[in-house]
Amino acid sequence: MFKIFKYSFFDLIRSTWSLVYLLFFLVITSAILYMSGDLTKAIISMMNVILMLIPLVSTVFGAIYLYNSREFAELLLAQPIKRKSFFLGQYLGLSISLTVSFLIGVGLPFIFWGVIGSKYLSNFLVLMGVGLLLGFIFSLLSYWVALRFENRIKGFGFALFIWLFMSVIYDGIFLLILIWFESYPTENLAIILTLFNPIDLGRVLIMLFLDTSALMGYTGAVFYKFFGALNGILISSMTLFLWIIIPVFFLVRYANKKDF
Amino acid sequence: MRRYLFILVVILYSALLKAEVLKVRLNSSLSSLHIAIKKSHAGDTIWVEAGSYKEPPLLIEHPLTIIGIDYPVIENTKREEIFTIESDSVNIIGLQLQNVDVNYVNDFAAIKVNKQEGCKFENNHILNSFFGIMLKNSSTCIIRNNYIKRNPTEEEDEMSTGNAIHLWYCRDMLIEKNETRNHRDGIYLEFVDRSIVRENLVVDNIRYGLHFMFSDHDQYIANTFRSNGAGVAVMFSKYIIMKNNHFEYNWGSSSYGLLLKDITDSEIIRNYFNTNTTGIYMEGSNRIKIFENIFNQNGWALKIYGSSNENQFSRNNFLNNSFELSVFGRSTTNKYDGNYWSLYTGYDLDKNGIGDVPYRPVKLFSRIIGKIPSSSILMRSLLIDIINFAEKVSPVLTPDYLMDHQPSKKPFVYD
Numbered sequence: 001m002f003k004i005f006k007y008s009f010f011d012l013i014r015s016t017w018s019l020v021y022l023l024f025f026l027v028i029t030s031a032i033l034y035m036s037g038d039l040t041k042a043i044i045s046m047m048n049v050i051l052m053l054i055p056l057v058s059t060v061f062g063a064i065y066l067y068n069s070r071e072f073a074e075l076l077l078a079q080p081i082k083r084k085s086f087f088l089g090q091y092l093g094l095s096i097s098l099t100v101s102f103l104i105g106v107g108l109p110f111i112f113w114g115v116i117g118s119k120y121l122s123n124f125l126v127l128m129g130v131g132l133l134l135g136f137i138f139s140l141l142s143y144w145v146a147l148r149f150e151n152r153i154k155g156f157g158f159a160l161f162i163w164l165f166m167s168v169i170y171d172g173i174f175l176l177i178l179i180w181f182e183s184y185p186t187e188n189l190a191i192i193l194t195l196f197n198p199i200d201l202g203r204v205l206i207m208l209f210l211d212t213s214a215l216m217g218y219t220g221a222v223f224y225k226f227f228g229a230l231n232g233i234l235i236s237s238m239t240l241f242l243w244i245i246i247p248v249f250f251l252v253r254y255a256n257k258k259d260f
Numbered sequence: 261m262r263r264y265l266f267i268l269v270v271i272l273y274s275a276l277l278k279a280e281v282l283k284v285r286l287n288s289s290l291s292s293l294h295i296a297i298k299k300s301h302a303g304d305t306i307w308v309e310a311g312s313y314k315e316p317p318l319l320i321e322h323p324l325t326i327i328g329i330d331y332p333v334i335e336n337t338k339r340e341e342i343f344t345i346e347s348d349s350v351n352i353i354g355l356q357l358q359n360v361d362v363n364y365v366n367d368f369a370a371i372k373v374n375k376q377e378g379c380k381f382e383n384n385h386i387l388n389s390f391f392g393i394m395l396k397n398s399s400t401c402i403i404r405n406n407y408i409k410r411n412p413t414e415e416e417d418e419m420s421t422g423n424a425i426h427l428w429y430c431r432d433m434l435i436e437k438n439e440t441r442n443h444r445d446g447i448y449l450e451f452v453d454r455s456i457v458r459e460n461l462v463v464d465n466i467r468y469g470l471h472f473m474f475s476d477h478d479q480y481i482a483n484t485f486r487s488n489g490a491g492v493a494v495m496f497s498k499y500i501i502m503k504n505n506h507f508e509y510n511w512g513s514s515s516y517g518l519l520l521k522d523i524t525d526s527e528i529i530r531n532y533f534n535t536n537t538t539g540i541y542m543e544g545s546n547r548i549k550i551f552e553n554i555f556n557q558n559g560w561a562l563k564i565y566g567s568s569n570e571n572q573f574s575r576n577n578f579l580n581n582s583f584e585l586s587v588f589g590r591s592t593t594n595k596y597d598g599n600y601w602s603l604y605t606g607y608d609l610d611k612n613g614i615g616d617v618p619y620r621p622v623k624l625f626s627r628i629i630g631k632i633p634s635s636s637i638l639m640r641s642l643l644i645d646i647i648n649f650a651e652k653v654s655p656v657l658t659p660d661y662l663m664d665h666q667p668s669k670k671p672f673v674y675d
Binding site for chain 1: 513537559560582583628631632633634635636637638639640641642643644646
């Protein structure tokens with residue numbers, strides 16, 4: 001598994017796409033830092049960028065990569081290699097190469113601006129952690145979709161739909177539910193619904209660590225009480241990890257019985 | 261320099277009255293302030309030299325001037341009230357009064373005045389006191405240049421601290437250039453009419469920076485209220501003028517830059533609201549002119565609740581607020597014309613500096629939050645940006661009378 005990982009990791013990290021991805025983050029982070037000149041504001045702006053782009057790029061990139069390396073996969077699967085270690089190795093290569101681009105692209109400008117040693121370090125770390133986990137989750141989802149659908153168009157369509165669903169449609173349904181149950185106390189329901197969507201969960205985690213929670217009034221206080229306490233942090237990081245573990249389980253099970 | 265000049269004037273004045281001057285000094289024949297007060301006659305001056313004095317309760321019953329040299333430290337032996345003033349025209353200048361303990365039966369203060377006029381309290385340091393300066397039923401007093409600070413403790417709550425400057429049933433007062441920190445309310449006024457509060461610095465108080473009720477015809481000019489627990493709350497008053505004040509960093513879920521409740525016929529002009537959860541919260545307030553203020557980086561610049569009518573907002577700058585305006589209730593008589601809104605994106609074809617498209621400061625999402633508070637968890641999500649944009653392009657749900665018909669294209673510059 002490690003060999004496969006190494007191989008696909010170096011294959012990906014040398015590709016133009018990773019470089020473009022890295023440069024994109026470098027440019028946009030430096031631009032935001034330069035324009036706002038203020039670490040908190042830059043973190044908020046980067047939050048919007050990260051919550052939208054990382055899932056999107058991971059999704060598209062993951063699907064492209066898997067479809068392109070199909071021949072390679074068929075070749076290797078003819079060798080005496082466990083399917084599990086091949087697919088997991090390739091998945092790790094994919095997600096870690098994306099993550100490395102992200103970490104360097106966003107991290108370097110922030111470090112250059114002196115985020116280490118400032119009091120915003122914890123906010124910054126939460127931001128990076130959320131970006132990292134979102135990268136892992138969405139490349140995993142697209143990887144699974146690409147494996148599932150032989151037809152590239154269908155696969156891409158479905159992967160993009162997952163992204164659209166998670167970042168927009170889910171929130172729409174969320175809002176409708178809150179409107180339907182307007183006359184009931186919906187704070188706990190809102191917390192549960194947030195836990196089920198990694199993008200929302202990431203957003204709420206970042207916002208609670210910033211000062212924005214004060215804008216949410218009573219609701220913010222309820223959320224803060226939940227997410228700010230040890231239990232809340234444990235539960236939310238556990239759900240984020242579940243978003244990796246459960247799809248990995250399904251991925252491995254599916255990869256084991258798939259005909260090539 | 262001014263202090264010496266003032267002392268000179270006081271000396272000349274007292275010489276003119278042939279009043280006596282007593283000097284209190286440690287290790288001398290007159291080493292205690294309370295004996296000096298007993299010996300003194302009306303109009304005398306007592307000089308207190310530097311040192312630490314433990315005194316029994318100091319009751320002043322005739323006009324007297326007490327001047328400290330290099331801030332002599334004065335404490336009550338039982339850590340209770342230090343000065344109780346029961347006479348007109350008492351001046352207390354340049355003392356350091358400290359350590360008045362919390363008491364749930366009596367409101368002990370460093371200086372307490374009851375039913376007097378013409379007093380003056382200047383250049384004092386009041387440290388770690390329950391109440392700082394407390395005046396009741398008094399008039400024409402001056403409270404100037406005092407530094408009033410409590411030591412912050414672990415369990416800070418509203419009940420175990422007093423107000424720094426506390427006025428009750430007073431009129432024609434001047435509160436000027438004081439600095440108050442870590443008390444319950446920085447400046448508390450109840451039933452105080454025709455008074456001026458000017459150039460004070462009020463920081464880090466547990467409850468309100470400025471808290472006044474039932475106080476009419478007052479002026480609040482060039483004060484700074486920063487990082488107070490709940491900001492500034494003003495209630496049940498008429499004919500108030502607030503000018504050139506700074507309301508800053510009052511951040512928290514129940515914190516307001518300026519909370520107006522039942523305020524009428526008042527003017528709020530050229531104030532600076534910076535980084536407050538809510539810039540101005542308004543409820544039941546009528547006929548207020550809110551002109552030429554700057555609202556910068558607040559969560560909500562304005563929250564207008566029901567039964568606020570005929571208020572005018574004009575020539576204000578709204579810069580980078582998360583929400584510019586939230587309106588609850590159906591009042592249609594407030595005017596929002598002629599402001600600068602940094603979120604305005606209209607055009608100006610005739611180049612007259614006024615946007616040709618009316619601006620709607622109420623975002624759809626701020627209405628949704630108003631109705632369903634728990635939806636605030638969706639703040640800053642992509643969906644919210646999309647529905648706000650859709651609503652901006654073709655308004656359906658936001659009320660159509662809430663408009664700035666003449667939005668400025670450029671921020672106003674006030675001289």
